[in-house]
Amino acid sequence: MKIVQQKWRNFSGKVFDQPITKVIEDAIVKEQKNGHRLKVCVGSDSQAYKSHIEYATVIVILREGKGGFMFMRNYKGTKHIRIKERMLKEVTMSVEVAYSICDILDKYNVELEVHADINTDPKFQSNVALKDAMGYILGMGFIFKAKPYAFASSSCADKVV
Numbered sequence: 001m002k003i004v005q006q007k008w009r010n011f012s013g014k015v016f017d018q019p020i021t022k023v024i025e026d027a028i029v030k031e032q033k034n035g036h037r038l039k040v041c042v043g044s045d046s047q048a049y050k051s052h053i054e055y056a057t058v059i060v061i062l063r064e065g066k067g068g069f070m071f072m073r074n075y076k077g078t079k080h081i082r083i084k085e086r087m088l089k090e091v092t093m094s095v096e097v098a099y100s101i102c103d104i105l106d107k108y109n110v111e112l113e114v115h116a117d118i119n120t121d122p123k124f125q126s127n128v129a130l131k132d133a134m135g136y137i138l139g140m141g142f143i144f145k146a147k148p149y150a151f152a153s154s155s156c157a158d159k160v161v
Contacts (some may be wrong), residue, residue, distance in 0.1 A: 027061055032108060038062065038063060042114050043150060044056065044091070044157050048086070056161035057097055060152045072160045084132075088133060091137065095114060095140055098140070113145050115145045116153060
């Protein structure tokens with residue numbers, strides 16, 4: 001599947017030319033200097049259209065008791081795929097981003113969660129990927145969250161896909 005990938009940006013639309021690892025480290029240093037206790041949540045979502053599939057991955061930085069902010073990146077996939085494959089593609093994108101920033105988060109003692117836009121209720125189509133997604137995320141050593149607790153994917157990424 002061919003994927004066209006955009007650069008990381010914030011919610012205001014500012015595009016970052018430096019690697020996301022540098023952007024995240026700078027944000028953590030600034031926020032911790034201001035006395036904030038932080039947690040990072042990574043999630044992805046997708047939307048299928050007739051001609052393509054749009055994906056979005058977000059990194060949400062939560063300030064304990066003080067709100068949060070996020071960085072996002074969009075993708076455009078050119079091939080239609082089944083729901084299970086699409087859910088696992090979202091999880092893969094989230095895990096890749098989480099893996100790329102986990103050393104920085106460890107360095108600054110920041111908790112990390114990976115959120116999957118997958119419903120725990122078997123009545124929903126996305127549930128077909130739940131066991132595989134959970135195994136992948138937990139197997140990589142990350143904290144796993146699914147709907148309704150996976151706000152990074154089901155709310156934040158959903159807003160920008």
